[in-house]
Amino acid sequence: MARRKKIYEGKAKILYEGPEPGTIVQYFKDDATAFNAEKKATIEGKGVLNNRLSEFFMTGLTQIGVPNHFIKRLNMREQLVRAAEIIPLEVIVRNFAAGSLSKRLGIPEGEPLPRPIIEFCYKDDALGDPLVAEEHIIAFGWASQQDLDDIVSLALRVNDFMSGLMLGVGIKLVDFKIEIGRVWDNDYQRLLVADEISPDSCRLWDIETGQKLDKDVFRRDLGSLSDAYTEVARRLGVLPSNVTHTTKPTLIN
Structure with missing residues (x-):
């Protein structure tokens, strides 16, 4: 080989x-x-x-x-x-308060959010992937306003699919992150979901017991x-x- x-x-x-x-x-x-x-x-x-x-x-x-x-x-x-071409953003979709959102805003973990909340983090390990606003994204040229509109649309569609899928097997989709890439078909650019979707990139809790079935098990030494x-x-x-x-x-x- x-x-x-x-x-x-x-x-x-x-x-x-x-x-x-x-x-x-x-x-x-x-x-x-x-x-x-x-x-x-x-x-x-x-x-x-x-x-x-x-x-x-x-x-x-x-x-x-x-x-x-x-x-x-x-x-x-x-x-x-x-x-x-990966857009240098982590796109985070939150359905329930957990992790950094709970710490930042003092919302108890597990509390349902009024609607899905989308956050963006700039992909830079040396900086700790800092949270950024849409204004930063557009000002620094990481994505255009049209790109952001399309990214939000993609993220919400992924959320609808994943939430329903997990609900059907007794799992609560607390939040997840995805990455978005650009591809070109001739001169036409379009966006697509890239990287991976796995328990590494999602928070998944058993609906009945609240047992964590994601990387928080490793983060918090839960088993x-x-x-x-x-x-x-x-x-x-x-x-x-x-x-x-x-x-x-x-x-x-």
């Missing part, structure tokens, strides 16, 4: 040149990080689960007409995606991250119903 050219390595994924122009191979690592990578660990099987779950969510978005970069899953840890992610995959039908641990996941094609 020919050695592939690495394009970029982040905290949770490695990007390689794809087999065709305009494509990228996205490899999911087992690394877990929190607090801007101040806390680190290797969680066996995490990359496999996030690969499969992101495929599941992106495929569902495609089916309802939400554009995204996913093309196909290649193997247990890799997927082929469309190359895109096994593998077990939490496996439970999400099991409820969504990504794993067989009799799987209880994901050291060596058995995935459904």
Whole structure:
């Protein structure tokens, strides 16, 4: 097998040149990080689960007409995606108060918000991904006003899809973050959902018990991250119903 050219390595994924122009191979690592990578660990099987779950969510978005970069899953840890120019923003959609929103505004965790709230953070690890306003985004040229309108529309469509999907399996979608990329079809630019959608990028709570099924398990030392992610995959039908641990996941094609 020919050695592939690495394009970029982040905290949770490695990007390689794809087999065709305009494509990228996205490899999911087992690394877990929190607090801007101040806390680190290797969680066996995490990359496999996030690969499969992101495929599941992106495929569902495609089916309802939400554009995204996913093309196909290649193997247990890799997927082929469309190359895109990533807008340097984390787009956060909040349905319930949690995390930094609760700390900033003093709202108790778990309190329902009057409507979904969309926030933007500037993607810069050295700065700690600071919260920014739409005025900053437009003034510094990260995105135009039309881009922002389209980003908000995409984010709310993802929220509707993900909220309904999770509700159907007894999980509350507290909040999530996505990244948006630009692609060009001839001279026409359009935006699409990129990066990943997985328990790494969502807050997921069991509706009945409030049990956390996301990366807060790792952040707050609440138990096994593998077990939490496996439970999400099991409820969504990504794993067989009799799987209880994901050291060596058995995935459904």
